[in-house]
Amino acid sequence: MRQYLLPKEGQFYKANLHCHTTVSDGDFSPAQIKEFYKSHGYDAVAFTDHQGCIPHPELNDENFVALTGIEIAYGIRKSTSIHACGIARNPETALQHPNTIEDDIDQLNSGIRLLNEKE
Numbered sequence: 001m002r003q004y005l006l007p008k009e010g011q012f013y014k015a016n017l018h019c020h021t022t023v024s025d026g027d028f029s030p031a032q033i034k035e036f037y038k039s040h041g042y043d044a045v046a047f048t049d050h051q052g053c054i055p056h057p058e059l060n061d062e063n064f065v066a067l068t069g070i071e072i073a074y075g076i077r078k079s080t081s082i083h084a085c086g087i088a089r090n091p092e093t094a095l096q097h098p099n100t101i102e103d104d105i106d107q108l109n110s111g112i113r114l115l116n117e118k119e
Contacts, residue, residue, distance in 0.1 A: 015044040018071070018085050024049035034059045034066065048085045055091045067091070072111050082108055086115035 006012065020026035021033055028036070030047060037045050047056055048069035059066035068091040075081040 013043040014041055015046070015067075016042060017046045017067075017069075017087065018048050019045050020049055020071070021047060023047075023054055024051070024071075030056045030059060030066070034064060038064055046085075046087050048087075053086075053088050055088075057091065070115070072115075074107050074111065084108060084111055084115070086112075 016037060019033055021028060021030045023030065026033070026049070033045060033047070043063065044065040044067055046067035046069040047054065048071045050071050050073065053068050053070045055068045056066040068088040069085060070088075071083055071085045073081050073083050
C-alpha cells in the first residue's frame with residue numbers, strides 16, 4: 001500500500017536542497033544548474049557548494065528561487081568523512097568555512113552551531 005508523506009491538497013514546490021556547481025567541484029555553472037532544474041519543473045535549488053555560502057540573486061525570478069547554501073566536510077583525510085549542508089535563512093549573510101581533517105562529533109556540532117548563528 002502506497003503511503004503519502006504530504007497532504008493530498010495544498011500548494012507544493014519542487015526543490016533540490018543539495019547541489020554543487022563549478023564554484024566548487026560541480027560540472028555546471030550556477031546558471032546552467034538553474035536552466036536544467038527549471039526545465040525539469042523545479043521551483044528552487046539550494047546551491048550548497050563546499051566551504052562557502054555564495055548567493056546567486058541574479059538567478060531568482062518569478063518562477064525560481066536560488067537558495068544560498070553551504071556544504072562543510074569533516075574528516076576529509078580519514079577513512080570516513082561527514083558532510084553537513086546548511087541553507088542560509090538570510091541569503092545576504094556570507095559564510096566561509098574550511099573543510100577540516102577532524103571527524104569527531106564536537107567538530108560537527110561546532111559547525112552546526114556556526115551555521116545556526118548566521119541569520
